[in-house]
Amino acid sequence: MTTTAHPLVTAARRLARDLLVPQAERVDQEEVPASHVEAVRRAGLLGVGAPREYGGADAPVAVARETAEILAGACCSTWFVQTQHHTPVKLIATYDSPVREKLLRPLATGELMAGIAFAHVRAFPRVPVRAVAERGGWRFDGRVPWYTGWGLNDVMLLAGVTDAAEVVFAVAGAREQPGLTPSAPMRLAALGAARTVSLELDGLWVPEESVVLRTPQAEFARVDLPRAANASPAVFGVAGAALELVARSPEGEETARVLRERLDAVRRDSYELADHPVPHACVPERLAVKTRAYDVLRAATTAAIVAGGGRAMALDSRAQRLAREGVFLLVQGQTAEARRTHLAHLGSPASG
Secondary structure, three states, X not given: OOOOOOHHHHHHHHHHHHHHHHHXXXXXXXXXXXXXXXXXXXXXXXXXXXXXXXXXXXXXXXHHHHHHHHHHHHOHHHHHHHHHHHHHHHHHHHOOOHHHHHHHHHHHHOOOOEEEEOHHHHHOOOOOEEEEEEOOEEEEEEEEEEEEOOOOOOEEEEEEEOOOOEEEEEEEEOOOEOXXXXXXXXXXXXXXXXXXXXXXXXXXXXXHHHEEEEXXXXXXXXXXXXXXXXXXXXXXXXXXXXXXXXXXXXXXXXXXXXXXXXXXXXXXXXXXXXXXXXXXXXXXXXXXXXXXXXXXXXXXXXHHHHHHHHHHHXXXXXXXXXXHHHHHHHHOOOOHHHHHHHHHHHOOHHHO
């Protein structure tokens, strides 16, 4: 599915071929090693979208998407750990704050690795993490249900909601400290290697100069809705990797060709909608295309299992790993609206 000629795409393909694919099954059963993150950094991929003046590549969005597809198709656990990094980089680069001058350059170059702890804000009006102004800073209390990359990240972008329904985004150290206690690593059916924990916050205090953004919850939801309605590039990467397996099987070449055409079509439609000049337009259409992408993902990973036969039941089977990663992507970044749309689609006669 190559569409972009760019040095970072070449670097991502080399990294996938030489390191990520050969070790993917082992990593899946263990954990993403720090050396994998270091290899992503050396390839320049932690700063793919970061401003050039701060040491990033400032690459076009098409390059960011394709490198994400490549990494996800090679080792989805490694992709998932490093993809957390890009959101803090983008947010810190967008808003003028003391954090930008202090942290943007080390984040853009990969000297520091960042994670995210704010998906729970989507649960509003339920407030899993509350933020309260205190002593020239902010106190965070509650529970972050999911935090990926624990032990690999240096800092996290943490969010809490105030009693006035304002979302406070701040940078905190990604380590156990007073007011912050991680759980044991979660045992997950897929991407258990991504070092995901929950975080208990009991008075974690962050100084005011660590705040990146304060915004009304309604504005956060307005901006987040279309962004969360777009299909993840990882869907296309994992589906593409599954179809490569299908194409190599004795009876799978024609099936792979047909599914590849469907995948290319929905990928094109998805990215066209994601690039719509009006950021908040076409949300129903974006969600419909996202469910189509899930259909092709499910078909591609199922075809890889069928083509693999009984061998696909082994835990070290690439087909099984891709199938489990595909299941994970069905719920990664899921919103209530996306869930409703997907379930309605699955229950319709057309989906059968």
